[in-house]
Amino acid sequence: MAIDIRSSLGRIAQTAAGAVLTGIAHAVAAPRVVRLCPPLGATPRIYIANHTSNADTVLIWACLSRRERRRVRPVAAADYWLKSPLRRFIGKGVFNAVLIERNPEDRTQDPVAQMTAAIDAGFSLILFPEGRRNEGEVPLLPLKSGIYHLARSRPDLEIVPVWIENLNGVLPRGEVIPVPLICTLTFGPPISPDLRGAEGEKARFLAGLAERMLALSPAGHDRSTPAVGDPPAPADPQGGAQP
Amino acid sequence: MTELAALFVLVALTLGAASLAAHLIRNRVGPTAFVENLTQRIDAWWVMCIVLGVAFALGPGATILLFAFLSFAVLREFLTLTRRSRADHYALIFAFFVALPVQYLAIWQDWYGFFTVFIPVWTFMILPTLSVLRGQTEGFLTRMAETQWALMVSVFCVSHVPALLFLDIPGFDKSGVLLVAFLVIVVQGSDVLQYIWGKMLGRTKVAPRTSPSKTWEGLIGGTLSAALLGAALFWLTPFPPLTAGLLAFVCAIVGFFGGLVLSAVKRDRGVKDWGTTIEGHGGFLDRLDGVVFAALIFFHLLRFFWVTNPETFNIVF
Numbered sequence: 328m329a330i331d332i333r334s335s336l337g338r339i340a341q342t343a344a345g346a347v348l349t350g351i352a353h354a355v356a357a358p359r360v361v362r363l364c365p366p367l368g369a370t371p372r373i374y375i376a377n378h379t380s381n382a383d384t385v386l387i388w389a390c391l392s393r394r395e396r397r398r399v400r401p402v403a404a405a406d407y408w409l410k411s412p413l414r415r416f417i418g419k420g421v422f423n424a425v426l427i428e429r430n431p432e433d434r435t436q437d438p439v440a441q442m443t444a445a446i447d448a449g450f451s452l453i454l455f456p457e458g459r460r461n462e463g464e465v466p467l468l469p470l471k472s473g474i475y476h477l478a479r480s481r482p483d484l485e486i487v488p489v490w491i492e493n494l495n496g497v498l499p500r501g502e503v504i505p506v507p508l509i510c511t512l513t514f515g516p517p518i519s520p521d522l523r524g525a526e527g528e529k530a531r532f533l534a535g536l537a538e539r540m541l542a543l544s545p546a547g548h549d550r551s552t553p554a555v556g557d558p559p560a561p562a563d564p565q566g567g568a569q570p
Numbered sequence: 571m572t573e574l575a576a577l578f579v580l581v582a583l584t585l586g587a588a589s590l591a592a593h594l595i596r597n598r599v600g601p602t603a604f605v606e607n608l609t610q611r612i613d614a615w616w617v618m619c620i621v622l623g624v625a626f627a628l629g630p631g632a633t634i635l636l637f638a639f640l641s642f643a644v645l646r647e648f649l650t651l652t653r654r655s656r657a658d659h660y661a662l663i664f665a666f667f668v669a670l671p672v673q674y675l676a677i678w679q680d681w682y683g684f685f686t687v688f689i690p691v692w693t694f695m696i697l698p699t700l701s702v703l704r705g706q707t708e709g710f711l712t713r714m715a716e717t718q719w720a721l722m723v724s725v726f727c728v729s730h731v732p733a734l735l736f737l738d739i740p741g742f743d744k745s746g747v748l749l750v751a752f753l754v755i756v757v758q759g760s761d762v763l764q765y766i767w768g769k770m771l772g773r774t775k776v777a778p779r780t781s782p783s784k785t786w787e788g789l790i791g792g793t794l795s796a797a798l799l800g801a802a803l804f805w806l807t808p809f810p811p812l813t814a815g816l817l818a819f820v821c822a823i824v825g826f827f828g829g830l831v832l833s834a835v836k837r838d839r840g841v842k843d844w845g846t847t848i849e850g851h852g853g854f855l856d857r858l859d860g861v862v863f864a865a866l867i868f869f870h871l872l873r874f875f876w877v878t879n880p881e882t883f884n885i886v887f
Contacts, residue, residue, distance in 0.1 A: 357646065359846055499656045506662040507642075509650040509845065 764792025828863025
């Protein structure tokens with residue numbers, strides 16, 4: 328009995344914390360959501376997003392519907408989310424995150440295997456394929472190969488590119504107090520990658536995904552008028568990967 | 571407050587007529603994009619008028635709080651589009667969490683000597699000081715100028731609407747809320763009337779590159795009808811119809827140029843609207859763009875001619 332009460336109390340605390348986090352995300356970042364994809368259906372999805380802020384996971388999660396939130400697990404760094412009891416509670420309890428070990432030398436579990444297991448259990452994932460936070464001037468870092476291996480082992484997945492704009496302006500690295508600017512979250516049209524028999528196409532696949540992500544950014548809609556201070560856009564970002 | 575009650579009835583009748591007209595047009599021509607947008611706009615007008623009406627009825631405190639919130643919403647839209655760098659984080663925090671509340675506290679305290687200089691003088695120095703300490707010099711002048719502009723438009727100008735509440739015009743014993751209502755109705759009315767005149771007669775564009783929908787026909791017809799509207803609403807002000815009409819005309823003209831200036835800012839930043847919050851209208855600043863400039867001029871005209879120098883000018887009016 329005691330255990331039952333405890334776990335149901337825990338569940339209430341998780342739901343309440345989820346509601347509070349969603350409320351804070353909406354109040355602080357006032358996300359404008361542009362949805363170019365249908366709601367999550369029966370096919371599991373991988374939402375792949377650019378990563379510029381610690382709050383990226385919270386914001387995407389807050390912009391999903393309540394039904395979607397129950398079926399979507401963010402992929403996040405174990406060392407970050409297991410650091411303190413509060414982070415552990417939010418990371419594991421509220422987000423139900425798939426926690427992966429970042430340092431290849433100390434790994435006890437294979438990240439791709441962890442993600443595949445979650446997909447096989449019927450979950451969708453939120454993944455930041457750059458692998459780390461982008462703090463430089465380029466809009467997107469080169470994508471890590473995990474998403475490629477995932478797409479190859481589960482070919483009926485949908486990949487939904489997501490672009491988060493302006494969140495690093497709200498809370499830049501190392502700052503504590505957020506500035507309540509307006510963020511834009513664009514959920515792009517789903518991609519159904521059919522990689523069966525596409526051995527050796529990794530570089531092209533990853534470059535294609537990066538291009539689909541960048542196309543959702545403001546610079547992507549409007550490449551003709553780069554903002555002041557932006558580096559000039561490369562003539563053909565795909566060029567190098569073409570055979 | 572019989573004036574306020576009368577105003578509520580008039581506004582409700584006007585919006586009722588507009589909703590009915592939109593309904594009849596829809597029955598005639600079907601749900602075209604134009605009719606849908608018109609209906610959305612009228613529905614948003616209902617919401618905006620009800621929110622304003624409730625704040626007015628609750629009194630000065632609620633009215634100030636409402637405009638403080640509007641300032642926040644506008645500042646957020648403005649600063650989302652301005653150029654900034656990570657080094658400006660403290661400056662931006664100052665803008666949102668110090669400058670805005672302090673300005674509205676000063677308005678609430680009716681501390682004229684402070685609220686007229688706080689943003690143009692104190693903030694003007696504090697913002698660049700906060701940023702310069704972080705050492706990022708690239709685009710410094712642009713970043714600082716744009717942040718200061720955001721505060722001037724969103725906080726300084728908007729706060730002059732509730733500043734009307736405490737304007738002590740000799741011989742005017744009614745609530746200052748009526749002056750706020752007069753300004754808002756005249757400027758917003760002028761906007762709607764310019765739209766209607768422009769749709770009916772508009773040919774010659776005023777500034778085709780900045781705002782393709784603004785025409786001379788709309789501007790002249792709209793501002794003159796706004797002057798008539800102001801004259802008809804003289805009972806909200808301490809003035810006879812002619813003076814009220816003249817003030818309404820000035821507010822409408824200034825409001826027009828305010829809208830044009832802020833359209834130029836939008837073009838510069840490559841957006842069509844400031845936001846997406848108010849359906850059919852865009853963002854908060856899309857709806858308030860005329861009011862921000864007109865509020866400043868209306869406040870200072872009233873103060874100069876009727877509060878500080880009434881003896882000098884009472885022969886004229």
